[in-house]
Amino acid sequence: MKIVVLTGAGISAESGISTFRDANGLWENHDIMEVASIDGYLKNPELVQDFYNQRRKQLFDVTPNAAHYFLKELENEFDVTIITQNVDDLHERAGSKNIIHLHGELRKAKSDKDENLVYDWNDDIKIGDLAEDGNQLRPAIVWFGEMVPMMDNAIDEVLKADILIVIGTSLQVYPAASLLDYVSAKTQIICIDPSDLPINSKIKHIKKNATQGIEDLKKLFK
Incomplete structure (x- = not known):
């Protein structure tokens, strides 16, 4: 079967x-489109990287x-x-x-230009951390505005x-x-x-x- x-x-x-969307449309006190959309990432990559770094750390405190x-x-x-x-x-x-x-998966990172370059990742992703193609690493998460x-x-x-x-x-x-x-x-x-x-x-x-x-x-x- x-x-x-x-x-x-x-x-x-x-x-x-924490659930993705609470009653007032926020996720961990952030507007969802600021931290879960490709437009949000392009507008403020530091904010988005930090947001997912915190989500990734949380995984080690839950079972x-x-x-x-x-x-x-x-x-x-x-x-x-x-x-x-x-x-x-x-x-x-x-x-x-x-x-x-x-x-997508929090414990993976990928090139922000080539989605085929994906890496196991347990630490923070910092601005300046690069994939092998020389482009910035980002969370391997599917955001609003992406396929x-x-x-x-x-x-x-x-x-x-x-x-x-x-x-x-x-x-x-x-x-x-x-x-x-x-x-x-x-x-x-x-x-x-x-x-x-x-x-x-x-x-x-x-x-x-x-x-x-x-x-x-x-x-x-x-």
Whole structure:
């Protein structure tokens, strides 16, 4: 059985990582477009580098939670692919193997001119840190105004899903939210999120946060 899981900020929030967008449209007290858009980076690269340096440091203070570990356990019995909107590495640290990062990864850096020059990176990225092509390194994050290069891979996985599990996402951020449009008519869809979601009655909605919701999910797999 093929299980595809789409995860969003809600699953990481329970590990202590701030959600991408709070009620007033800010992220860590910054206007989102200042720190999460290509225009923001071109306007003030120092601010953006510092912002992601702080996000990267935070990763070393958090650990995976029960929801991350349950998804790893599913791999013992099923063919599981995780598609995540999150830029943290908590799925990897929980032991999951097949992970597609739609929006990039905090622990990677890339040339700001050649997106194929990508490096593992755990420290701050400073102005003057260069890729091998001589251009400035930047976070390997997909910002507003940029293409989502892993989207086609994600669609391919969703097309093959027998079960699609959505955890911790409001289904408001596109193109990730559009993945639900690609599931087959036979695919069972389960959404775990405490919020009201833009979904139809055919989709099972477990209206709980991630770690509580997976307790309900476990019952479905017994």
